[in-house]
Amino acid sequence: MFLLLVCMCGLLLQGDAQNRAALWRGNDQSGRCQYTFTVPSPVESSCPQTGGPEMEDLKARLSLLEVLVSRLTGGYSGGPQVAGARSQSDLQEALNQAMGERNLLQGEKERLERELAGLQHRMEEMRRETERLMNRPCPPQTVVPPSPLGQDSGLIKPSGDSSPVSRLMTRPSRQGDSSSLRETVWPYGSPRGFQEVKAEVTEVPAPDISEDSTGCGELVSVAEPVTHRKADNIAGKYGVWMQDPEAVSPYGPDMIWRIDTIGTEVRQVFGYEDMEQLSKGFPSKVLMLPELVESTGATMYRGSLYYQRRRSRTLIRYDLASETIAARRDLPHAGFHGQYPYSWGGYTDIDLAVDELGLWAIYSTSKAKGAIVISQLDPHNLEVKKSWETNIRKASVANSFIICGKLYTVSSYSSPTTTINYMYNTATGQGKAIAIPFKNKYLYNSMIDYNLAQRKLFAWDNYHLVSYDLRMSRKQGN
Structure with missing residues (x-):
């Protein structure tokens, strides 16, 4: 403001310059009030022409910018329409590829779900089979009553025990299978008599296979x-x-x-x-x-x-x-x-x-x-x-x-x-x-x-x- 007052005073004092000076007031780009005045040059009748190397450099940069913009909007061949078609084709191809991968993943997901359901069903089957086996009672063992001991039987009567018992394991559950028939342990005397008893037990008619x-x-x-x-x-x-x-x-x-x-x-x-x-x-x-x-x-x-x-x-x-x-x-x-x-x-x-x-x-x-x-x-x-x-x-x-x-x-x-x-x-x-x-x-x-x-x-x-x-x-x- 001080400079503005000084300028105003100078204008008032110099009456001969009042007809040639001009004063403007207006807002600048930021919206603030700004005062401007101009005074004709007493020496130069006209300003030198603008241009020179700076202007040529600016023109070159503008030309380069126009080329870049043209390439971005129009592509290298055919202009904007060809570029748009190519872009749409690329997008469609990418979409098709994505859909194909999605279908493959969906099929794999369904396969895994079926496998999971099968595994769950198998686990349930195995659980029920286990429960059934656990609840099934064990087969009772058959006890053969003791045979009378004497000279005719060929068995040797042990001392200190008047009633020995010969236990035989359960007969085979399946007809014709004698592999599960276990030999009885005879704890008394010679095994000769036991062999005779065993021969009598195993004389069972086998099924006709x-x-x-x-x-x-x-x-x-x-x-x-x-x-x-x-x-x-x-x-x-x-x-x-x-x-x-x-x-x-x-x-x-x-x-x-x-x-x-x-x-x-x-x-x-x-x-x-x-x-x-x-x-x-x-x-x-x-x-x-x-x-x-x-x-x-x-x-x-x-x-x-x-x-x-x-x-x-x-x-x-x-x-x-x-x-x-x-x-x-x-x-x-x-x-x-x-x-x-x-x-x-x-x-x-x-x-x-x-x-x-x-x-x-x-x-x-x-x-x-x-x-x-x-x-x-x-x-x-x-x-x-x-x-x-x-x-x-x-x-x-x-x-x-x-x-x-x-x-x-x-x-x-x-x-x-x-x-x-x-x-x-x-x-x-x-x-x-x-x-x-x-x-x-x-x-x-x-x-x-x-x-x-x-x-x-x-x-x-x-x-x-x-x-x-x-x-x-x-x-x-x-």
Whole structure:
């Protein structure tokens, strides 16, 4: 303000300069009031021209800036439109890649969830099996009363004891198995007399067993599983494999067939020339079925594949030679798609089987209230010829198979050591509890069928195709 006053005084004092000086008042960029005045130069009539190196440098910088802006907005070729299209294409490609990775992760998540559910189910099975074993009472021991001692018996009477007791262990629980009969410890005198007693005890008539497994009696034992192949991918976790006992041209009797049953579009059937080709994994024939397959209950018989159509109680006979559907029929009142499955699930409501007597269906109905129903079918037109209703709840067993008209059920699909626990004879209409040891080597057995061609059991155990040798009693009266 002081300078401003001095300037004002100078203007007033110099009257001759009043006509040439000018004063302005206005706000600056920050909004503050600012006073400005100008005085013409008494020496220079005009200012020198602006420009020089500074101006040229400024122009060069502006040109460079324009080039950079052009590159950023228009790209190197085609201008803004081409750049926008390229950017959109890159974004779409990235989006597609992200969606693909998301789908893969989702599939892996579902697979892990299924594995977790299976493990939880197996743990529950093992817990129930443990409780059952813990609650089962121990078998009572049989005490043989003491034999009279004397010279005729050949036993030496010990001094100081007038009533010695010879204890024998419990007789074997399974008929024909004498390996568990333990020798009794005879603490008195010479063992000669004990040997005579033992000979008398072990003289028990053994059951008539057929070593060549060609009889049609009852099942006696099942051997250790033999692994033939492991499935290649997740689609082969569950499945069915089979052999036609009465093969028809153009396929030979050694032909092996396989169906992977994971997925909603199950229609491929793989054929192998023999067991060796199956082990190597090289199919010689692949069939595409016209109707989708439901679960693991399919079977082969007399040149046809028999299976259940997906989400229905319809049975289909597919002729292998002509590769066409030869017959179809609904199984009367049969449950389907999860109404009456085996304990492992898998939509195993209808299980087809073949044995020495022909074609069978194992299922249940609402009238049977979940109990297993067995029907013998006409292999030509799939008509029900005769049915039997058992008192076995289908959901309480892991799987079943039929040999010589007798239904056998398996207790657990996940326990490594389980049993074949029940047998129902269609010839007599009677059933009984049994206890034949059975092993689930890979802990998730989703299919067990009798293979009449080889007289073995075929099974699909957690990606693995396995078989079991059988031991049958000789054919007796049913």
